[in-house]
Amino acid sequence: MTMLKWITKDTNIDFMKARKFTYVLSAVLIILSCLSIYFKSFNFGIDFSGGVLMEIKSEQPINVEEIRSKLSVLKLDELNLQSLGVNGDELMIRAQAENANEEAQRKAVVDIKEILGNSYEYRRVENVGPQVGDELKTAGIVASVLAMLAIAIYIWVRFEWQFALGALIGLFHDILITVGLLSYFRFDFSLTTVAAILTLVGYSINDTVVNYDRIRENLKKYRKMPQLELLNKSINDIFSRTILTGLTTLIAVTPLYFWGGDALASFSFTILVGLIIGTYSSIYICTAFLNLFDLRAVERKDEDNYFGTIS
Amino acid sequence: MYKLSLQRIIMILAVCVIGIFFAVPNFVKDAKNTLPSWWQPVNLGLDLQGGSSLLLEVDLDAALKDRMQSLEDSARAALKEVRVRYQGISSNADGLKIKIDNANARSKAITPLRKMDEGLTVTEKDGSLIVMYDEQSLTQIKAKLVDQSIEIVRKRIDEYGTNEPIIQSQGSGRILVQLPGIQNPEEVKVLLGKTAKMTFHLVDSSTTVTEAKRGKLKSSSRVIRGSGGEQYVIVRKPAVGGETLTDAGVSFQDGAAAVSFKFNNLGAKKFGEVTKNNVGEQLAIVLDDEVISAPTIQSAITGGSGVITGNYTSESAQELALLLRSGALPAPLNILEERTVGAGLGADSIKAGVFSSIIGLIGVIIFLLLAYGLFGLFTSITVFLNLFLMLGALSVFGATLTLPGIAGIILTIGMAVDANVLIFERMREEVKNGRSIKDAIETGFSFAWGTIIDSNLTTLIAAAVLFYFGSGPVRGFAVTLAIGIITSLFTSVTVTRLIITAWYNRFKPKALPI
Numbered sequence: 001m002t003m004l005k006w007i008t009k010d011t012n013i014d015f016m017k018a019r020k021f022t023y024v025l026s027a028v029l030i031i032l033s034c035l036s037i038y039f040k041s042f043n044f045g046i047d048f049s050g051g052v053l054m055e056i057k058s059e060q061p062i063n064v065e066e067i068r069s070k071l072s073v074l075k076l077d078e079l080n081l082q083s084l085g086v087n088g089d090e091l092m093i094r095a096q097a098e099n100a101n102e103e104a105q106r107k108a109v110v111d112i113k114e115i116l117g118n119s120y121e122y123r124r125v126e127n128v129g130p131q132v133g134d135e136l137k138t139a140g141i142v143a144s145v146l147a148m149l150a151i152a153i154y155i156w157v158r159f160e161w162q163f164a165l166g167a168l169i170g171l172f173h174d175i176l177i178t179v180g181l182l183s184y185f186r187f188d189f190s191l192t193t194v195a196a197i198l199t200l201v202g203y204s205i206n207d208t209v210v211n212y213d214r215i216r217e218n219l220k221k222y223r224k225m226p227q228l229e230l231l232n233k234s235i236n237d238i239f240s241r242t243i244l245t246g247l248t249t250l251i252a253v254t255p256l257y258f259w260g261g262d263a264l265a266s267f268s269f270t271i272l273v274g275l276i277i278g279t280y281s282s283i284y285i286c287t288a289f290l291n292l293f294d295l296r297a298v299e300r301k302d303e304d305n306y307f308g309t310i311s
Numbered sequence: 312m313y314k315l316s317l318q319r320i321i322m323i324l325a326v327c328v329i330g331i332f333f334a335v336p337n338f339v340k341d342a343k344n345t346l347p348s349w350w351q352p353v354n355l356g357l358d359l360q361g362g363s364s365l366l367l368e369v370d371l372d373a374a375l376k377d378r379m380q381s382l383e384d385s386a387r388a389a390l391k392e393v394r395v396r397y398q399g400i401s402s403n404a405d406g407l408k409i410k411i412d413n414a415n416a417r418s419k420a421i422t423p424l425r426k427m428d429e430g431l432t433v434t435e436k437d438g439s440l441i442v443m444y445d446e447q448s449l450t451q452i453k454a455k456l457v458d459q460s461i462e463i464v465r466k467r468i469d470e471y472g473t474n475e476p477i478i479q480s481q482g483s484g485r486i487l488v489q490l491p492g493i494q495n496p497e498e499v500k501v502l503l504g505k506t507a508k509m510t511f512h513l514v515d516s517s518t519t520v521t522e523a524k525r526g527k528l529k530s531s532s533r534v535i536r537g538s539g540g541e542q543y544v545i546v547r548k549p550a551v552g553g554e555t556l557t558d559a560g561v562s563f564q565d566g567a568a569a570v571s572f573k574f575n576n577l578g579a580k581k582f583g584e585v586t587k588n589n590v591g592e593q594l595a596i597v598l599d600d601e602v603i604s605a606p607t608i609q610s611a612i613t614g615g616s617g618v619i620t621g622n623y624t625s626e627s628a629q630e631l632a633l634l635l636r637s638g639a640l641p642a643p644l645n646i647l648e649e650r651t652v653g654a655g656l657g658a659d660s661i662k663a664g665v666f667s668s669i670i671g672l673i674g675v676i677i678f679l680l681l682a683y684g685l686f687g688l689f690t691s692i693t694v695f696l697n698l699f700l701m702l703g704a705l706s707v708f709g710a711t712l713t714l715p716g717i718a719g720i721i722l723t724i725g726m727a728v729d730a731n732v733l734i735f736e737r738m739r740e741e742v743k744n745g746r747s748i749k750d751a752i753e754t755g756f757s758f759a760w761g762t763i764i765d766s767n768l769t770t771l772i773a774a775a776v777l778f779y780f781g782s783g784p785v786r787g788f789a790v791t792l793a794i795g796i797i798t799s800l801f802t803s804v805t806v807t808r809l810i811i812t813a814w815y816n817r818f819k820p821k822a823l824p825i
Contacts (some may be wrong), residue, residue: 055656102646110497122494123656127649132366136782143780150772158765192715195785198777199722199792202770206726209769210733213762241736242728244682248732249725253677255670256721261663263358263714271722293802 011239015283016232016291022284026173033180040183045190046126048140050133051078051096052105054112055124061088067116071095074111084262090123092262102129129287140194144175147198151205159212162293167208170286174204174277181273187266196267200274203249207242209280214238215287219295227295246279315812323809326801327696333703353705356787359661361654367644368505369460369484371453374642375404378452382427383407384548386442389423399606406443406552454485459641461486466637467502481782486644494653506599506643507634509553512545513585514593514605520544535595537602538621545595545602550585551578559635561628562618568628569620572635579615587611598631629679664717671721672698675728683735689810690731692766693802697727700798713787723795726770730803733759735825742823751823752815756808763804767796809824 046053055060064081071079077096084090093112097104113122128136148171156164175197182189214234216277222230235242250272257268336342337352343675353372357364379402386407390397397420399410409424411417417440420432430448444452464486465478477489499530511790515532520542523534536542555578562571574582586594586608595605596619604619623631675694679687692797701720705712738755744755771793778789814820 057655106500106646106649107372121653121655122651123653125649127646129647132648143776146780147773147776149778151769154622154769154772180803191781191785192788195715195777195788198773199719199770202792203726203774205769206729206766209766212764213765224598237740238736241732244731244732244736245725248396248678248728249677251674251723252671252721252725255667255674256718259663259667260718261660262716263660264663266491267715271718287731 006165009240011236013236013239014232015235016228016288019284019288019291022280022288026281026285027033029177029180030173033176033183036180036184040186042179042183042189045188045193046094046128046133047190048133048137049096050128050130051094052108052112053124053126054093054109054122055084055090056085056093056116056120057090057123058120058179059084059089062091064088064091067091067093070115071112071143074108074115076108082228102127102131105129136191140191144194144198144201145199148172151201153203155209155212159216160298162295162298163212166286166289167205167212169289170208170281171201171204173285174200174274174283176272177277178274182266184269185269187269192263192267193270196270196274201270203271203275204278204281207278208286209244210238210241211235211282211287213281215295216288223296228291231287232297235287242279242282246275249275315809315816320809323805327700327806330696330700330703330798333707334699336704336706351706353702354709354711355657355661356711356716356784357489357491357650357657358652358714358784359657359664359712360491361494361652361657362489363493363496363499363676364490365488365496365500365503365646365651366481366648367464367488368647369457369486370406370643370645371456371484374456375452376402377642379407380406382442385427386424389427390420393419393423395420406441409440409442410438411440412438415506418752425520456641457484457486460644463638463640464488464503464644465631468499470633470637471499471502473499485647492654494651496649496651498645500649502630502634503644504646505634506640507631507637508600508639509598509635510549511551511582511585512547512595512597513589514595515546515590518544534598535600535602537605541602543593543595543602543605545597549597549610550594551581553635553639555579555581556635556638559632561625561632564620564716567620568623568625569618570623570628570631570635571616571618573616576615579613582615582617583613585612587613611736641781660714661717664714668717668721672724675724679728683825685814686731686735689807689814690728690803692810693731693806694724694727696806697723697795697799697802700802701791701795704794705797708794710790710794711787712791713784715784715788716791719788719791719795723792723799726767727799727803728794729766730759730763730799731807733762734804734807738823739825748820748823749815752811756804760804763800767800771796 057297062083064083068079068081075097078094080094082092082094084092095108095112097108109125109127144294148168151171152164152168155167178197178200179189179197180195187193211234214237216230218225218234222233225233253268253271253275256264257272260268333350336346336350339346339352339698342352383400386400386409390409395411395416395690396413397409397411399408401408409420411420417435417438420440424442425431425433427442430444432443432445434443444692451793461478461480468476468478468488468490473490474492477487479487481487488499488503490496493499515529517529518527518532520534523532523544528534531547532544533547534542535545553575555574556572557575557578558573560571562569590608590610593605593607595602597603602623619631672694676691679690679694681687683690698720701723704710734755738751738760740749741754742748774789774793774796778786778793781789
């Protein structure tokens, strides 16, 4: 009846066999991410860097060089022009006023509008002062750290500290690699990107929790099974779910990347990448990490603490 | 087995119907004007409907400096009254510093200084007295300044006349102004950029500007510039304050635009007295520390109204009248952040968001049907239902839908399906382990429940943190995500269960179609 039977087929893959290899793989990815962040930094949007952002639209394709030379008379730092739209009839202008303060930036907006005139449609005009930019940066970092801590505490309460630590390490892994990719591909890093990162944190932890739930259940069910085998069995037990949910979310989000417009490009990229990395880390970071401990000893201490079942 | 009592069915169906009912306005054309106010579509954020958003900062330091300045005047008077000689007095935003060399005189001055205002503390330091507000009073003063500023901002924007503006305080000392539909906020910025503090001062005729600059200036007077570049010597203390104005408008004097104003009773009385006692003197009208006009008093003016003439066009007269009507800001406002989205971009964003959602939705449904067959159909029904419930909840709670919020809706589709997948996979497993269909369905639901709760709660935590720290569009995203998690729990667990139980009872299947 179902055509995708292969997905729901029972698997018996020795996932943990590859764990030494994936440790190396993850380590390499994290190092590359750090290198990219260190050398290329981020393409911070004006949310964080402060500055002026304008999007203009015209009837015909816009000549970027012409605009650049027109605007060169203004004293602007880091003038950045980027053609948008299908046939280049839209243009994004990003700039920083020479002495970065709100007043100078406001003047920059007025000057740019004056030079370009009324033949363009001003689709977006944003002006973020440097003070607000710094505050938003702090808020973004605080939000991410707090969200991770809150999640770790929740898992600690529901499972054991080894699980919470494993989940936390998995989250760091996911975030580092994702922001590394954002840095490498020069995606716009804005408040929306932070939202996407926290969403991927939610998704990745979701996946990890499902794995952990099954490990805990199997620990009780198969009292004699060797630990590594038990971890493998747990992952295999729910592997069809991992694939099905992953694919569904991927199918739901992919159109957003292609048709969601420029404003959502970095958002959906982060979610797409995070989906894949999150699924991978649930198995190879979070679950593999548990093998460092004797889970049976942990489990004996902590008997049954499920939420009640519904009736 | 899960009981399909009539009560339960009615309750579940009622929730669905109510949710769908509140989602309906989102599909009605021109719902804003044709439907009642309690039955409206979801609010669109400025990034979707176009408009301007300004983040203003109340310059508390400047306001406190002003306040300390007037406290300085009171201090002079208070010290004079108790006959204490002082060697110097100065003020800044933090407080007053009064140098009194004589220790006896210092201790004598403390009580009268403290009594000048509530919440003052007086401390001795290096032969000086420091007058400051205590922490609690300072917090109150600041809060009041912000509240008053919001009030004035609201009046000015209401007078300017825009559609459904949102004006709210944000953090400490910040005001967020959202103006839907405003494409060019320059005029509003001009209106908000002026404190419009108007006072009337007598011109000090005992000295001239040149003499004053050479040092022949009473401590009660000061030099001030006028709007035409000229300078005046005026009495520091206002003869009449601007807070006594009740109305202002545009009038025409000899064909030129002018601003007419009206005092309340107190102001009219004061103005009458001042003009009566100073016939022949000049009265300076000071706006934002600049003399805009200094007519000579011809006779006592007791009618309580007056006219300011000058180089006004009818626009600038209109603007000044509006500012005077709405009152003076207690402190200058700085614009920290400004975001304007054109209506064209907003409409394009909606189109892009809706289009990619529909493609995603179709993709998910095809995939579900291929993967799960009949149960995939059940899931698809709940996915649709979830979409309606989300829209309904967002609409009825007056939440604001932003572009990232649309992304949040799409994401919730994926997450909602996860709960169903968990349940179905569990059922499949239980059948494989030799349970009957009926048992497998039962254990599928009850065993998956713990996992579903765990995984959704962690996402809810992330959403809560986002809501707390985010602003604007990000907050919109957090709200959609949170509402989506809650509605999806209902649809993918409760509703799915209802459908599957009904299906089982009706067909008594021998095998699960998954």
